[in-house]
Amino acid sequence: MCSLEEPVLLAPPKPTHKTCTKCKTASAVVILRHSPFCQPCFEFLFVGKYRTVINRSKPIQSKLRIGKVLLAVSGGHSSLAMLELTAGFTFAAPEQKKKIHTFGSVSVCHIDESSLFEGSESTIPRISEMMESKYSIFPYHCEKLEDVFDPEYTESQSFSEVLEVVSKDLRPGQQGMNLCCFMAEISAQLRDIHQSKLTNAEKLKALFQHIGKNSAREDIYWHLKMNMLYRRAQKEKCDFIFLGESSTRQAIKMISMTSKGRGYSAALDVGSDNTITYQNMTIIRPMKDMLAKEIAVYNRNHNIDGFVIPTTNWSTKATSKSSIERLTEEFITGLDRDFPSTVSTVSRTASKLTVSNDLDVGNKCAICLMPIQRDITGWRDRITVMTLDKDRKESSKKDESNISDAGECCGGSENANCCSTTSTKTCCSSTQSIPFLNFLCYSCQVDARDYKAGQFDLPPYAAEVIKSKGRDERLRQQVEEFLLSDDDD
Template sequence: MHAEPHEKKKIQVLDSALICHIDESALFEEQSESSHKLADMATKEFPKMAFMSRPMQDVFSDDFAKNADFKKVFKAIAGSSDYDYLVQINDQEAMPSSDAERAVKLRELFDGITKNTAKEDLYWHMKMTMLVTLAKKEGCSYIFMADSSTQQAIKMISMTSKGRGYSIPFDIGVENDMTFPDLAILRPMKDMLSKEIGLYNRFMGLEEYVIPPTDFNTGKPAKSSIERLTEEFITTLDRDFPSTVSTISRTASKLTPLNDMDMSKKCAICSM
């Protein structure tokens, strides 16, 4: 974002940046103070960057729910299976208007899904949809994701296991400028191991800013979901064979989408 006049080799790529935080405290109480903590950190450490925080339950607000495809996805049907639960049309009831009502609706949506794997997938797609919608609204050209090499390796194996192998180049590639018009998704930390990031935070005195992430698998046994099982497998293997993660990540970075893929047809849930 900033290059000094004497730094000839550096190029200023961006004029400005926006820190975007999705507040998940409606689902996970441990995250209740995360928004305030991050806002304070942004003001103190990164005054040149704007900060934005939106609660996850806003996915039911007009900003996000007016997309007709997206509306079809969220409908709770009593006695149905998890996947039927996600794809029924939500026309007969009005969208909740208050923040508290939306938070209740969000919790009901996830409480009605019994499988952790299905919960994780929906949770990730909702967050991604919110980020893309907000980026377009703010006129951003890029979204920088903080996926580490370890996360990339876990995603590649778990997504392939779940049958999402076709979209891996978009989901975990270094650069995805094909899925969304006028918006590229970049992953600049894709060569850094999560352990390296942890050690860097410690040596640079950044630990006070770290908010431990919480999701549906926090503290759960390895077999609670496909992603949790994959995480256990990769991290255990990487402990004895340190090249595991980098080998998987390099393989993932070589994958490219099919030439004859019809980019005009998209999935209502994941936008891929």
């Protein structure tokens, strides 16, 4: 029989003092993925992740102790932690006899972006002070983002032409416009770099002012920085470029890039080793297994957080819907709070991606320098809806009356094929121009749809790629009749 005075059973209170999960003896100082760790065990695990990436990298092991490294240091938490870890793998004290010198030499590159954002102070003095006081063993180079318009940041290091882009204020479905005319909205031509009276900083601001959405701004902003890092690594004759992208950032990039149509080159953008994008250069991401929280704790333990430069970009203090990447960041970090394995699952899945078998390394995008998928322009044309259903019939009638069976455009035989992607003339114009979109990958073509009406310049490196590809295409056409097809017996 039940007793009325039987005590109520309650769950015992959770202990406030937690013990390290690894050593089982020391008190925990940090909780990661619901697991408590003491500081020595946390340091061992954190450095071990960096060591694992370095030891498993075949390009690094092939040039052990002789490879030259360029560290991309933006001043954020992840890049500063990477700098601290790399310093430990570069030099060893005399008593550390078992420690191996992993790298031959290491240099640091920082790119100042303050000219893009009004009211921002230059970050070069803070980086210079940190390098001279804490990392004086490393040579460092501070560049300004507007310097990307200098001829030295090209493949030949002397190309003195820019790409002048002209975008018209037209939209699909207006005035019965067909696809070929819409392609002619954005035209470009090569122009000598000295013809413009604008400074490099003014050219850079004009470029981003003519881009309507933050997602497209963030993309080209990243591509310009990567080109500058690559050119600096070329000058220093480096074998590797180290990027401080954490596991959290990798997961965000993977989802956002897929949303932007960059899935074809995703394996190159998020892989730990990228030996394809740049000739004789390997992109290494040694921080790819570390969470953003782990990096912040490591910086605090090593007194590095005082050197951190706060990030300033178009998403700073903006809502989560300001750009695709910002929205993805809100989604991933929010999901990771309740499900701690979210970031690691996405990033590890992304690291398993491999490049396509039909990847053409020689056919690169003029802006991002990533390989272009074959026949991407034709595929985009087939899936693009240019008019609404109710306007399709009227638009098709207008197109039939304006385009003859011979492929004439604008209703006149003298302008035949003026909107063709292979033509060197823009629609209804006799001025020489370049089919700009044909030299871009799918993602950059999507970004180009956000260009505002007006005229602006793209850096010389983009102009050099287009001019080089145009020259190669002309040579191919000259010898095309002498080439053997794969179908020939």
